[in-house]
Structure formats: structure tokens, C-alpha cells
Amino acid sequence: MQITRSSTDTAKGPADWFTGDVYIDAVAAAPSPSRVTANLVHFMPGARTHWHRHPLSQTVFVSEGVGLCQRRGGPVEVIRPGDRVLFEADEEHWHGAAPNRLMVHLAINEGDDDHDVVHWLEPVTDEEYAATAAS
Template sequence: MQITRSSLDTAKGPADWFTGDVYVDAVAAAPDPSRVSADLVHSTPGARTHGHRHPLSQTVFVTEGVGPCQRRGGPVEVIRPGDRVLFEADEEHWHGAAPTRLMVHLAINEGDADHAVVHWLAPVTDDEYLATPATA
């Protein structure tokens, strides 16, 4: 058993990864041979990721708030607390907070020496972000 006491400061998400204010707390970075990492991501109202993909997939587990998410070419979906979203390996997508609500999620990712955790792409436009959700 290993206990890691909280010693890392909350990090502000960089502008080349996010639109709006996003804050990240590291949760897990397991040692080899594990490939799993996890972050608790706090998105303020209107904040969202840029488009991105994960070579080994990503699971997003919503803990608070409401937000949209979308895979390239698919409808915008609304996600709420308790929802789990699996973005398959190399599936281009984005996710974030609703315009008037914050959204907090646990981002669970995999990466290793041969696979980066994430590849960042272009920002999500306001038109893409504000597209009518598939469910209200």
C-alpha cells in the first residue's frame, strides 16, 4: 500500500488545450507497468477542451454539474453527474461545461512509452460549442 499525501497544487489548464478557465488536480499516475492516469478536471461555465484524441482511449466520469461533449461528426450530447463517457482510441472529441453551469469530471487515461496520453487539436468554435444538444 502506498499513500500519497496531497502536495500538488491545482494547475490552471493551459490556453493551448482549453477555452475558458479550467483547473486540474492530479489524482493518479500509477508506476510501470500500469498505464493509467487520472485527473479531476474543473471546468467553469462556458469552458471546454480543444479538440483532442487519446491513442489508448479515455473515460470521463462526471462528478458535478452539466456539460456538452461531442465526438467528431456526432451530435452534441449533454452529460450529468454519474454519467460515464468512453471515447475510443483515437476518437477525436471535446467536452466541457455548459454555458451557465460548471462541470467537474474525472478523466481516466492510458499512456506508455509508445503511446502519448493525448494529442491536442484545434479549439472548438463557439458555433460548435453552442450547437443544439441531442438531449436537453
Template sequence: MQITRSSIDTVEGPADWSTGDVYIDAVAAAPAPSRVSANLVHFMPGARTHWHRHPLGQTVFVTEGVGLCRRRGGPVEVIRPGDRVLFEADEEHWHGAAPNRLMVHVAINEGDDDHAVVHWLTPVTDEEYGAAPAVD
């Protein structure tokens, strides 16, 4: 058993992969041979990731607020607490908060010596983000 005390600072999401205010807390980063990592990600209203893909896929589990997500070629979907979203391996997608609500999710990823955890692509345009359905 290993207990890691909460000593890692919250970090701000880098501007080269997100739009708006995004904050990240590390949850899990098990040593090899495990390939799993997890982060608690806080998106302030209107904040979102850039388009990106995960060679081994990604699962996000919404814990708070109201969010949006979209896979390339699909509609913008509204996500709420308790929703689990699986992005398939190499599926281009983005996720973030609704325009008027914050959103928090746990992002679960895999990576190893042969597979990067993520490949960042282009920013989500305001037009792409604005294609979301109305959020109550």
C-alpha cells in the same frame, strides 16, 4: 501500499488545449508497468477542451454540474453527474461545461512509451460549442 498526501497544487489548464477557465487536480499516476492516470478536472461555465484524441482511449466520469461533449461528426451531448463517457481510441472529441453551469469530471487515460496520452488539435469554435441542446 502508498499514500500520497494532498500536496500537489491545483494547476490551471493550459490555453493551448482549452478555452475558458479549467483547473486540474492529479488523482492517480501509477508507476510503470501501469499505464493509467487520472485527473479531476473542473470546467467553469462555458469552458471546454480543444478537439483532441487519445491513442488508447479515454473515460470521463462526471461528478458535478452539467457538461457537454461531442465526438467528431456526432451531435453535442449533455452529460450530468454519474454519466460515464468512453471515447474510443483515436476518436476526435471535446468535452467541457455547459454555458451556464460548471462541470467536474474524473478523466481516466492510458499512455506508455509507444502511445502518448493525448494529441491536442484545434480549438472548439463558438459555433461548434453553440450547437449544444438547451440545458436545464
């Protein structure tokens, strides 16, 4: 058993990954051979990820608020506490908070020497976000 006492400060999500105010708390990053990492991600209203993909998939578990997510070419989906979203390997997608609500989710990812955890793409434009948030 290993207990890691909280010593890592909450990190501001970088502008080349997110639009709006996003804060990240590291939850799990087990040493090899484990490939799993987990982060608690706090999206302020209107904040969202850029388009991105995960070579080994991603699962997000919504713990608070109301969010939106979309895979490239698909409809926007509203996500709420208790919802789990599986983004398939290499599926381009984005996720974030609804325009008027914050959203918190646990992001569970895999990565190894042959597979990066994430490949970041272009930002979700305000027009794309406004169109999906209205639906």
C-alpha cells in the same frame, strides 16, 4: 500500500488545451508498468477542451454539474453526475461545461512508451460551441 499526501497545487488548464477557465487536480499517476493516469478536471461555465484524441481511449466520469461532449461528426450529448463517457481510441472529441453550469469530471487515461496520453488538435470555436450548446 502507498499513501501520497496531497502536495500538488491545483493547476490552471493551459490555453493550448482549453478554452475558458479549467482547473486540474492530479489524482493518480502510478509508476510503470501501470499505464493509467487520472485527473479531476473542473470546467467553469462555458469552458471546454480543444478537439483532441487519445491513442488508448479515455473514460470520463462526471461528478458534478452539467456538461457537454461531442465526437467529431456526431451530435452533442448532455452529461450529468454519474454519467460515464468512453471515448474510443483515436476518436476525435471535445468535452466541457454547459454554458450556464460548471462541470467536474474524473478523466481516466492510458499512455505508455509507444502511445501518448493525448494528441491536442484545434480549439472548438465559439460558433461550434454555440451551435452544439443550443441543441
